[in-house]
Amino acid sequence: MLPNDLRNVLEAYLQFLYWEKRLSDNTIQSYEQDLEQLVGFLEKKDIVSFSQLDQDMVEKFLRYEAKREIAPASLARKISALRTFFQYLIREKIMPENCAKLIDSPRFQRKIPDILDxxxxxxxxxxxxxxxxxxxxxxxxxxxxxxxxxxxxxxxxxxxxxxxxxxxxxxxxxxxxxxxxxxxxxxxxxxxxxxxxxxxxxxxxxxxxxxxxxxxxxxxxxxxxxxxxxxxxxxxxxxxxxxxxxxxxxxxxxxxxxxxxxxxxxxxxxxxxxxxxxxxxxxxxxxxxxxxxxxxxxxx
Structure with missing residues (x-):
């Protein structure tokens, strides 16, 4: 089982994304950025283990992020990153259930890419x-x-x-x-x-x-x-x-x-x-x- 402190677990997850999931460096950096923000938020709340998380705390984190006036697409990406990360924590027996699975992603208009005629x-x-x-x-x-x-x-x-x-x-x-x-x-x-x-x-x-x-x-x-x-x-x-x-x-x-x-x-x-x-x-x-x-x- 993984060590249960926040930053060691996060580092183990990023290694998992690289070596087992074979994700690109850019994608892993995106996960790292979103999850580092979660870790920083939890540390301010004196939470030392992901096993202490529940849906209420996750919603508080997302409300905190929304107050920074980030784009709906960025908030949706964070929610997706959390769900994927929590699935990993369930697999490693750190978290009993995915406490982000019932959180709705914000609706946003997908930007149509520019093209050339x-x-x-x-x-x-x-x-x-x-x-x-x-x-x-x-x-x-x-x-x-x-x-x-x-x-x-x-x-x-x-x-x-x-x-x-x-x-x-x-x-x-x-x-x-x-x-x-x-x-x-x-x-x-x-x-x-x-x-x-x-x-x-x-x-x-x-x-x-x-x-x-x-x-x-x-x-x-x-x-x-x-x-x-x-x-x-x-x-x-x-x-x-x-x-x-x-x-x-x-x-x-x-x-x-x-x-x-x-x-x-x-x-x-x-x-x-x-x-x-x-x-x-x-x-x-x-x-x-x-x-x-x-x-x-x-x-x-």
């Missing part, structure tokens, strides 16, 4: 200068992000062993180290080949790296590098929307659905464990649903 995508993809090695590399990055719906963390971790250029496929490990195969288009394949043949060695200048996308140091590009790059090319392309690397992922999913892809297929491409996460993209498909209804329903 096809003309904006074309402008963005054409923004890099193909007369320069860096421009050739950046064009390949933009093409691949749009053609495959990669998370930026997956792009920066991409190595040659993950690429099948002949069959236009990627082998990826996403959140929780889950493996999936994702196709990409011929234009993205051409951009990658151009990068490998004309630019990558010039950028590396004799250095060696297993990573696909590298800087002059020979090290893989970082998330921040990709973020800054996309902002630069969005300005150059005259795109006024606020876009990030994730915008290309949203746009990939949206354009697939607009052109008739099945939601389950899009879920597989994006690596979502729950189709509810993928359903956010169906807001853009109402027009398609109306058109399909008009084509199919016999009574006009």
């Amino acid at each position: 096809e003309s904006e995508i074309e402008s963005l993809l054409n923004a890099p200068d193909l007369a320069k090695p860096i421009g050739i590399r950046d064009r390949a990055i933009l093409e691949l992000l749009y053609a495959s719906g990669l998370r930026v963390s997956e792009l920066t971790a991409l190595e040659f062993s993950h690429l099948d250029l002949e069959n236009f496929m990627l082998r990826l490990w996403g959140k929780g180290f889950k493996e999936r195969m994702v196709p990409f288009g011929e234009e993205a394949g051409e951009a990658l080949n151009r990068y490998f043949q004309q630019a990558r060695e010039q950028i590396l200048k004799g250095k060696r790296s297993r990573s696909v996308f590298v800087g002059a140091s020979g090290k893989p590009l970082t998330r921040q590098n990709i973020w800054v790059m996309i902002k630069k090319y969005a300005r150059k392309a005259g795109i006024e929307k606020t876009i990030t690397p994730h915008t290309l992922r949203h746009t990939f999913a949206t354009h697939l659905l607009e052109n008739g892809a099945d939601l389950r297929v899009v879920q597989e491409f994006l690596g979502h464990s729950d189709i509810v996460t993928t359903q956010i993209y169906t807001h853009i498909s109402k027009k398609i649903l109306r058109e399909a209804y008009a084509r199919s329903f016999p009574r006009k």
Whole structure:
């Protein structure tokens, strides 16, 4: 059984998330932040063990958090984190029952992600200068992000062993180290080949790296590098929307659905464990649903 003091139990839980649940670093950091706030609150109340918790105390903590005027989505995330954590405490026989299971999450409007239309995508993809090695590399990055719906963390971790250029496929490990195969288009394949043949060695200048996308140091590009790059090319392309690397992922999913892809297929491409996460993209498909209804329903 685990030691029953608050911080040791929390540390054991975070190790459990990493080694057994195989969650990503970002997800674990999010759990840690929420649960550290709970621990700090309990310490102020002179509570030394999670076994002392009941629903009333959990509700007091959530009211305390709500007074800080945090967003409803953040409060809902905290409640979800508590439920998951308490399930772990039940498993470890520290808590007899889940005292957050009856607490309702606040209702909130899920934010619809920004996407680019096809003309904006074309402008963005054409923004890099193909007369320069860096421009050739950046064009390949933009093409691949749009053609495959990669998370930026997956792009920066991409190595040659993950690429099948002949069959236009990627082998990826996403959140929780889950493996999936994702196709990409011929234009993205051409951009990658151009990068490998004309630019990558010039950028590396004799250095060696297993990573696909590298800087002059020979090290893989970082998330921040990709973020800054996309902002630069969005300005150059005259795109006024606020876009990030994730915008290309949203746009990939949206354009697939607009052109008739099945939601389950899009879920597989994006690596979502729950189709509810993928359903956010169906807001853009109402027009398609109306058109399909008009084509199919016999009574006009």
